[in-house]
Amino acid sequence: MQASMYERLGAAAGIKAIVADVVEAHMNNPVIRARFLPYRDDPENLAAVSQQLCDFLCAGSGGPETYTGRDMVETHRGMNISAEEYMAETDDIMATLAAHGIDEATRNDVLAIAYGLKGEIMRV
Numbered sequence: 411m412q413a414s415m416y417e418r419l420g421a422a423a424g425i426k427a428i429v430a431d432v433v434e435a436h437m438n439n440p441v442i443r444a445r446f447l448p449y450r451d452d453p454e455n456l457a458a459v460s461q462q463l464c465d466f467l468c469a470g471s472g473g474p475e476t477y478t479g480r481d482m483v484e485t486h487r488g489m490n491i492s493a494e495e496y497m498a499e500t501d502d503i504m505a506t507l508a509a510h511g512i513d514e515a516t517r518n519d520v521l522a523i524a525y526g527l528k529g530e531i532m533r534v
């Protein structure tokens with residue numbers, strides 16, 4: 411039997427490290443950095459959002475964690491996120507997964523999920 415996506419991503423510790431690097435990549439990505447740089451000056455809020463992201467990924471990939479944040483439409487409503495921004499976000503995720511040694515099949519599974527969420531996040 412194949413390992414769950416949670417295990418393939420390195421479980422809670424692996425996912426936490428991935429989220430930290432994805433957030434760092436966003437801070438350096440010219441297409442979306444303006445959306446994330448304000449969190450640099452607000453470490454408490456950054457930690458809270460990062461924790462929500464961890465829980466979202468952990469729970470969504472089959473881990474025992476519970477996601478208590480808002481749903482994707484509610485979270486991103488009014489941000490008017492463009493297709494270019496969505497692609498930039500996805501690029502950061504894919505590059506970070508590769509840097510963490512996540513195998514190609516797992517990366518493609520994550521990509522499929524990210525693509526599937528587009529309608530709930532982009533221009534909502």
Ligand code: HEM
Binds near residue numbers: 495
């Ligand atoms: C696969 C795509 C994405 C997923 C799975 C995702 C997931 C999430 C989650 C789980 C949260 C935390 C929700 C909460 O605290 O209740 C969040 C917050 C946020 N997301 Fe996304 N997101 C995605 C794409 C994007 C994109 C493309 C942008 C902008 C370029 C973006 C900007 C933000 C911002 C600014 C917040 C913080 C909101 C706040 O502080 O209230 N997200 N996202």
